[in-house]
Amino acid sequence: MRETTASAVAPRLRAVQPPRSAASHREREVIAAFSEITTEAITTTRLEDLLGLLGKQLCHLLGVTRCSVYLRHEDDRFRGAAGYCEHEGDISAAVQTQEAGIRGDRFSREVIETAAPVLIDDVRRDPRPHRRTMEHWRVRAMLGVPLVFDGKVIGLIFVDNVEQEHVYTDEDVALAELFARLGALFLRQAMLNAHLKRKAAEVVRQKNMLAHLADVHQKLTNAVLDGASIQTVVTLLGELSAKPVVLYNEDFQVLAWSAPPGLKMTEPPVLAPRVRELPSVRRTLAGLSASCPSAVVPRTLAVGLGRRHLMCRLVIEGQPSGYVGIVEVGRSLEHRDSKLAEHGATVLSLQILSERRQAEAEGQAREDYLSDLLHNTRDAEQLVRRSPQFGIDLTRPHVLVRFSLGKADGHVSVSAGRRLVIQQLAAALGESDPAAVSLPGAVIALVPLARDAAVPESLRDTISGVREALSPVLNIHTAVISAVCRAPEDFPMAHKELREVEELARSFDWAGGVLTADELGLFRVVAASGRVKEAVHFAHGFIGPLRAEDDGTLLSTWRAFVRAEGKVQATATELGVHENTIRYRLGKIRKLVQRDPATLDCLLQARLAFQILDLAGW
Template sequence: MRDSTMSVPTSREGQWRAHREREVIAAFAEITTEALTTTPLENLLGLLGKQLCHLLGVTRCSVYLRGEDNRFRGAAGYCEQDGDISAAVQAQEAGIPGDRFSREVIESAAPVLINDVARDPRPHRRTMEYWHVRAMLGVPLVFDGKVIGLIFVDNVEQDHVYSDEDVALAELFARLGAIFLRQAMLNAHLKRKAAQVVRQKNMLAYLADVHQKLTNAVLDGASIQTVVTLLGELSAKPVVLYDEDFRVLAWAAPPGLKMAEAPALAPRVRELPSVKETLATLSASRPSAVVPHTLAVGLGRRHLMCRLVIEGQPSGYLGIVEVGRSLEHRDSKLAEHGATVLSLQILSERRQAEAEGQAREDYLSDLLHSTRDAEQLARRGPQFGVDLSRPHVLVRFVLDAGSQNVSVSAGRKLVIRRLAAAPGLANPAAVSLPGAVIALLRLPEGGGPEDLRETIGQVRSSLSPRLHIHTAVISAVCRAAEDFPLAHRELREIDELARSFGWRGGVLTADELGLFRVIASSGRVKEAVHFAHGFLESLRSDQDDTLLDTWRAFVQAEGRVQATATELGVHENTIRYRLGKIKRLIGRDPSGLDCLLQARMAFQILDLAGW
């Protein structure tokens, strides 16, 4: 009888357990449907917690997921009174310091029940007070022996008695839920991977299109400006190409933006420590970055800056400006691809310019040394921008040996660049020789060597201190190919003459030396200086240099009184009076041809000697 009475409760208990298990299975029918669809993971977690609440007869739940850093962050929540409370739960984290309740669930991988939260030391006190929890059940979601999530259930501001069967039912529910959760997480991961593959495929297709368009443009002979314009069209944003000093080399912007000037990176932004550091770290391994990283008042627009590297050396920047549309990941790929194409194009142009420059230098060398037929030199001239039927001069820039801080080729390029920038000097060519740079200049219409003196002097001054030029000498006019070797030889002789006198003046012309060059080239420098001093000694004993200066001006004016008076700003009679005094002092007529020639030579000697 006792056995019979004992068997009845057991049978009823079995029926009750079977009934509760069927409830669990029924609860998972809806969860299964959701898990097989494209329902977001957050919704599935909320449904999982909601179904557990209904099974246990409670009103609130919160679900936490384990991240890659092993921290349990809030993922979803449900409350019978408030509905979806996921946003509030997502601001929470389980297992933090002071939350021994959650740690026990995680470490034991088993349900943990607290019937009196207010008196139990394990829960995080502030969290329990915030949620007004009286009693709570924590259930782990365990898959393959690892806790991948947590579910907490309670009644809002009410006590609740959880039986052992409730705890067992919750554990069973959590085991099944972990399987579905793991599958849902795997599905979500696969969807993210698939979306990533699609994005990568689209990016590759985009880059392939970019590559084809840029390559075709370059093969069609597009200029750097054309490539920059194409980049602007592909990005639908302004694009700016800078040199290493942030000077704008080229830029383009969509027509709809109606920009009148390049939206360049402002100097005040470039000087910000964060921006300077970011730009300094750009390299082949990290070619692009956004500056400033975050916008602030007064900083203008954000710029995606990409480094140009040519032959291993930093050679400028390519910038895409955030105007109209936000910067995207593909903009960085476009900038990097565009920077590569522009680097190759700039390198190609440099190589072409160097080749053309070398060819012009070889041609000028042939012209100076008469190594080719004159007719052939005249015929080849136009391809180098040289028309030998027009009058030209040679300019010899004599360099200070041992005091240069640039290479020979760099010095030649500096000279060419400054000459090309000077007004009236079209298409200059130059060749490097030991201790000198020889430039070929076409004379302005109706001009002569003397007309170039001031311009050459300005060029000489502008080259300092990068290039130390001892002196500059302008040759006589060359009107045919045969004239250039002679002019070159005369420049060498004048250079040697200037060196022998120790002259470090500015600019000389071959014509102004005249007969003096022939006499002084004999090499008897001391005798020449002695002659000059002796010839002018009688005037040096005068109280001031008025008579000496008057005679010098008179000689330069070729013996014309009116021109001398105009030069000195005095009356003609004053000049005649002074010439009379000069005649008495030297005992000779200063206007005589012989005296004029000797005086001219004496003044030239003293000028060269630095007296």
């Protein structure tokens, strides 16, 4: 085995000088080689092509068939960059999977540390090369040459004959070292050129990005100035990004979305709950702020995680108010998508704030109008004339519904409570948002009815459903439905009746659900005196003899008889028994209470007593 380093080459060159004609011939070959390399260095756009040519020319000069070129990176690791084989052509792809100077590769380390050529005549018997790499490439003898610039090794060139022995003379080694030093100059210049081209490309990219963002700004600003809705802005963002865009509120409910028509999406591609619950995703979303407004989640794709989403936080008046998401579908997410999302989030935040302000102003004006209607502070003709601008048609009959509120939960404001009542009523009635006004301890809503119609029997059940639906967030004691209002003059009276009924319910500490103003009838007049205790005493005394002797059957029959306005047949139908059974039970009631339940006077007293007991919770 014979090894050669730069320190050993020089003496031999001095001792054995080749014939002058031979040296001149090889010098001309080097000049010719670098003439071609110079042309490539000027015209090539890829550093890989120049490195491949550098290695190829060295192969031709030394009479070998294969080379591989490695470049030093910022982390001081030497990674494969280019390769050439006389039998296979360009082998750069295979070389680029390799790394020189790794653990077990003392051969490459010696070239790097000495900054001089290292020759191994017999790879199989030399312990320095990386064994598996040499076996993989079927190397027999190899020459490693450093590319040195300004005293630093910036690259390596390895040459060999595929599965063949090769004798490298001292002249070959010296020529390879000279070639490598000249090549390093060209390589360094090419690297500088490549760096300058990258910088120039970056400048162009930044310029294009600024032009793109300016175009985005102009289009979004013009859309907002033209009165575009939130959906229109989201659609515009989708067009500008050529990807689906989803607008979420803080609870990840979809407020608006858009997708390119070519994707043929019928549902918004939302960020799935199982993905949002991943610790890494939760941390990323929680970390979004003014200094870090957007991020991609999940960062890397995995089975079951679906698509990647570029999420950008919306902030309105200093409070987190939702997200804008651009979804990676069809095209990969780009840097400019983050800028687009951030710009879009700013525009949408302003748009949402503007709509909130407008809605609040309209809501206040509507509430003021309803207050005028309830308190009779405006001329009736003026009220009718102004009603359409608030979405109210006073030519239709209406009822007032008063929701009596208990102590409000701390997190629900007065305006928020009113809004919840309006939304739930609209959903239950299948109408647009009804007008409503907030009063101390109550919300009064204006509910339209069909033209020339009385209060439908289903309305009580509807209001009861609204009360139950709101119970988790609003403490609604009672809901009272007024009589039908057909003209502006009817509303103040209906409002007064609702207050009286509510006061009556509070007097009896009643929180049983829904009342109608007309169902209390005479009891409202009796109870208006304020003698609640006497009224309860009267009711207990009236039915006391019956309750003491009854298991509940006679009392339920009497209640049904009162509801049926003293009609035996209607009572029997309601209870599902024979008419004679009703007559028999009425006889027993007559005997126990010592009065005829069928007389008008007894019916009125019984109705009053039952109303008192119902309100008192008996």
